[in-house]
């Protein structure tokens with residue numbers, strides 16, 4: 497049994513849960529999908545999704561409830577985490593575009609993220625995301641996916657050569673999805689589309705990690 501949680505504090509968590517359930521039912525996976533609302537819900541968790549929403553609200557809640565350090569520790573113990581949008585902001589090691597006295601983030605992902613990178617006029621947009629073929633995210637789909645960006649953060653700099661680019665925009669330059677060890681992060685919202693591949697990719701990573709650690 498693999499246990500995957502979705503942080504259910506604020507934001508698009510219901511949509512993530514729906515996608516996980518759909519995959520579990522389609523593929524008859526032995527998967528427990530857990531709503532994570534307090535630190536003790538993290539017990540024996542194999543994977544965690546931090547959804548998009550409002551990163552300040554999320555981070556304040558996490559800090560006030562002694563949750564930030566629990567997640568940090570869990571990630572450094574190789575829990576597989578996927579942050580979408582605000583989730584990416586919380587996972588970035590370096591956060592730009594912050595007001596004074598801003599958020600306490602979780603960190604762990606060596607990228608620089610800039611809140612609302614895509615500016616005002618492009619506040620929210622939908623566009624084509626090119627999937628890096630080397631990552632074989634698509635086993636049976638096109639090398640692109642539909643990206644929904646809602647006041648999205650950007651990945652303004654990659655801070656380690658070990659960060660793999662999973663997705664970029666048509667300008668061939670703007671990185672919008674990355675992976676680093678046990679951390680996956682996307683600027684956009686796959687849970688708001690019909691494409692299950694990102695959730696499948698995440699689940700595969702969780703299963704692989706679980707098998708690796710139980711083999712040791």
Ligand code: GLN
Pocket residue numbers: 547548549550551552580581582583585611612646647648649
């Ligand atoms: N702009 C939001 C923030 O800074 C993130 C938006 C999102 O998650 N869709 O928290």
